[in-house]
Amino acid sequence: MLSFVISRLLSALFVIFGVSCLVFFLIHLVPGDPVEVMLGESSQPADREALRAALGLDQPILVQLMNYFNGLLHFDLGESLHSKRPIADMLMERIPATATLAAAGLLVAVIIAFPLGIMAAMKKDTAWDSGAMFFSLFGISIPNFWMGPLLILFFSLWLGWLPVSGQSGIESLVLPALTLGTALAAILARMIRATLLEVMGEDYIRTARAKGLSERAVIMNHGLKNAMLPVITLLGLQLGALLGGAMITEIVFSWPGIGQLTIDAINRRDYPVVQACILLISLTYVVVNTLTDLVYAWMDPRIRLGNAQ
């Protein structure tokens, strides 16, 4: 297991390095001059050159890359071009909001998806199954930018139960979490149904039944556990996406997370902030996927043994 963990961590480090390089070069390829963004359209060439030198943008691209990595190694992401605030502070302010929303979305998804997926699998080809899969299709089909306002209209405006948007307490989390979670639940429920149906046809399930175990025990202890591997993979990928900032949902609900910060920075051409946000999103994906791989190996010895061999 240790060698598996080490190989996965090394691989993650390599990916992080690659992503950092890619982000750096892509940002420098984007049209637009950050110096002009800072000084305005009518700034004088002398002022522009002075600022370019002050920011180190007059140096060769490889020197800039080295400086960038030097900053990263010292956890220095630089300053926002517009607000002049340290980017690390800006990210640290936003990460809890995004993590909270991601966690809440995941919770909603799990609460909805597991009963729905198990029910659909257990009552295959019945009205229950059709109903569950219809809900699932419904959830996948509705985009968040429409689902969000619909939920706001119903729960906030008509019923008056919940706030429209913002981050003003736990009640303000319900609607964005529902919006995010419903779409994820739909995908997850279909996955659980499919994998559970596959697993429930295996010999060991027949053996468990033959031993006289209750159907609940068969599903929970044998079926579901073995059906979890692809579900965990999916959850890992989705969690990575959620932690990277659910941009649409954050914008609809004015949720002050990473997604909204990224969009704002792109609109303002605040390149260092864009760079840091993309790097953070990429890092999140890498970390979550590495963790998923490790959980995967932990749950299925064949994976770590196969890797060791």
Place this chain on the structure above:
Amino acid sequence: MPHLTGKHFFALLLLLPLSLLLASCAAPDNGALRFGLSKMPVTLDPRFSTDATSSRINRLLYQRLVDFDAASMPAPSLATWQKLSPLHYRFTLASERALFSNGERLTSEDVKATYAFILDAENASPHRLTLARSIERIETRGDDVIDFILKEADLLFPGRLGIGILPRALIESQHPFNRSPLGSGAYQLVAWPDDTHLRLKRRSDDLLLEFIEVTDPNVRVLKLMRGEIDMMQNDLPPELIRYLSNESGITITHGAGSNFAYLGFNMEDEFTGVQQVREAISLALDRDSIIQYVLGESARPANALLSPDHWAGAPALHQIAYDPAAAKSLLMPLGYTPENPLHLTYKTSSDPFRLRLATVIQQQLAEVGIKVELKSYDWGTFYGDIKAGRFQMYSLMWVGIKLPDIFRYVFHSTAVPPEGANRGRFIDAETDRLIEAAEAANTIEKQSELYQQLQHHLVQQLPFVPLWYEDHVFIARDHVSGYTIARDGNYDGLLDVKRQ
């Protein structure tokens, strides 16, 4: 390795989100008047602010030497001035003036320190250029008098001193005004807890005001309807304003604005560089219908960059007519008809409302024989293309124009980007001559006359088609009173706003 059962796994899966949920509780409502914004200010340091929201909120936090009256003429604010010579202006601070919110008295040294900081090229203030062109040096005479010595005569100089004054001691200690503003304005900062909430307090009566960022206009409207915000200004599509006008408990106030929308042309292009084509386009646009049906009557037709009520505006300028038949007859000799149309591209931003306006213009031009291909881009790409001259037609808006030196910036032949904003590459000797003559005028009256001549000349040359001046719309719940709309859309109405 411990044995992980399915139950343990699910318990972990649920516990992690639950713990984060419980940690997410934020501060409850604090009873403040809440103002919905589409974008929060970028910086509360007036030496660096360039976006509209920052500038508007900075006006509440800081006082400035000079402001503008209803005709956009410079007017005393924190100071009155005397023109001792064409190169020497003396500003005297009002004897009764508010203290900085830390209790310190604002003096001439604070004024000098603020402008000296901006003038220092190392500080990279975006306001440096305009001031550095004019100011030779700044001298203080006691606590209340500041002398500005100029490099060259500048009739408009007082109008350039609209930047908020900061305390010298804090400038020297490199205080982070961007997040912790400290001025002598009517409001002071209470808290800026996150990037979507900004809390201020009115110093005269401790009224709390909270700016809340709600990016999506639909959600902003829903928040207003539910009472989660109390007021907002602008940044709403007309259909949402119409929708709100039917709601009880909500008051909508319109105010004439000076933000100028126009259709710009690339004068170096083989098609839009032709005078007849530009004239045909101007005649083909039914601006009144667009204002009535698309803008919901929230605009006034424009004939020039400066509105007629500006001191240098041209109220006698004739209205550009809607005459599709004349437009067709101008295109006919060039070989273009509705059956054999002229093909042009029209670039605009990806803002849905601007795109809708572009679609209407596309349809109106099609009727006279101009087939327009719309290209919409995100703001940065669009703006980059416009500055680089990669366009045939585009639409944009000039916001917050106060001084007529905008004409040099936009139309003078030396102002082609990056030197200025002559994005259409309009090169015209008569325009240059009128701009230079106006700048050299000895009196405001003469200057006004020359700028009016210039505006008549521009309507004939048509380097752009003036479209309209968009109104400002203030929407509030009924318990909000006392707010007046400013012509430039600033938030000075918050100085007198009340909760009934």
